[in-house]
Amino acid sequence: MIKRFSFSIHGKDGAARTGVVHTARGDIRTPAFMPVGTAATVKAMMPESVRATGADILLGNTYHLMLRPGAERMARLGGLHAFMNWDRPILTDSGGFQVMSLTSLRKLTEKGVEFRSHVDGSKHMLSPERSMEIQRLLGSDIVMCFDECPALPADRTRIEESMQLSMRWAERSKEAFGDRPGHALFGIQQGGLEQDLRGESAATLQKIGFDGYAIGGLAVGEGQEAMFGVLDYAPGQLPQDKPRYLMGVGKPDDIVGAVQRGVDMFDCVLPSRSGRTGQALTRRGAINIKNARHAEDPRPLDPDCTCPACTNYSRAYLHHVFKAQEIISSMLLTWHNLHYYQELMAGLRGAIAAGALDAFVAEFHAQRAAGDFEPV
Structure with missing residues (x-):
């Protein structure tokens, strides 16, 4: 018998919650951070290495996978899990966000979005029905509705039309998704x-009925203060007994603030992208390994971190391999960043369960304010 999708809350501290999302492919501890595997890989990482950082779930990208290698081909090869050698849960986005960013290459209608591939210029049509079909072919455990997301700032009329x-x-996404035991469909609040x-959007989504609910349309240029302003009320507009997912967020302090406001799930390319560009994300803030101050520093990035980059290599070595453009630089810094993110999520879960979230958040901000260690 296929295990059905469900969500259980194990502890609360203010608006923050900790619990477990139960899926057919395994449990997801919340608050959860999902590393982004855009093209069926978390860049510079092996799947087993991603799992070793503490990740329970990955995010795959419908738009990129439909273009290359193609959803039908992937289905013939056993689906996304087998294709990329990840046997745990996968969430796939709908493709809408990427298509919307192709303003010069797409045409938006009620039916969907007609666009040209950024890879080879071929023409495609992405609709709610096609998005559901692609995500079914990929075999993702959590499927996202197809939506439109305008960049901010935008006038109210444009936002209202887009939301509706x-x-x-x-x-249409719900109807096309159908009855798929063991798989979940999330609606997206705009x-x-x-x-x-947002209240109207939340009410409409609840009337349709979904397994979980995402807060969309943020982290698109509005700034942290405005985003937190929305998160002061948006999670409360959504069902208390379903997981809440803030799409595309974010920086460590964005995540901490969102957890305080009742968000359960997150994704962002920041830890892997930063790793490839020489930035290490630590308890004391971001460290730019490119800087000359690290060239003869025998210390680790973070003496309290247990990732391979910190336990086996010095800042001097990491500085050298980045400057030499060695592949190991991206591998080690990405592993470190993902490890840091998962350690942060584990700390938040523990603090919520213990009723000590305020103290955890105060220490989080104090360490970041202290900044990096003085140069040797």
Whole structure:
């Protein structure tokens, strides 16, 4: 018998929650951070290495995978899990965000989005029905509705029209998704920075009925203060007994603030992208390994970190391999960053369970304010 998707809350501290999302492929501890595997890989990482950092779930990208290698081909090869050698849960986005960013290459209608591939210029049509089909072929455990997400700032009329279109697409997504035991469909709340529009969106999504709910349309240029302003009310507009996912977020302090406001799931390319560009994310903030101050520093990035980069290599070595453009630089710094993110999530889960979130958050901010160690 296939294990059905469910969510259980094990502890609360203020608006923050800790619990478990149960899926057919394994449990996801919340608050959870999902590393991004855009093209069926978390860049510079082996799947077993990603798992070793503490990740329970990965995110795959519908848009990129539909273009290359193609959803039908991947289905013939056993689906995304077998293809990329990851046997745990996978969430796939709908493809909508990437298509919307191709403003010069796409045409938006009620039916969906017609666009040209950024890879080879070929023409494609992505609709709610096609997005659901692609995600079914990929075999993802958590499927996202197809939606439209305008960049901010945008005027209220544009945001309202976009939100209402997304709600019509959400209904079509639910119908096209059908009955798939063991798989979940998440609706996506839209409405920009407008509280009433987000309330209308949340009410519409709940009427349709979903397994989980995402807060979309943030981290698109509005800034942290405006984002937190929305998160002060948006999670409370969504069901208490379903997981809440803040899409595309984010920086460590964004995640901590969002958890305080009741968000359960996150994804972002930041830890892997930063690793490839020479930035290490640590308890004391970001460290730019390119800087000359690290060239003769025998210390680890973070003496309290247990990742391979910190336990086996010095800052001097990491500085050298980055400057020499050696592949191991991306591997070690990405592993470190993902390890840091998962350690942060584990700390948040433990603090919520213990009723000590305020103290954890105060220490988090104090360490970051202290900054990096003085140069040797």
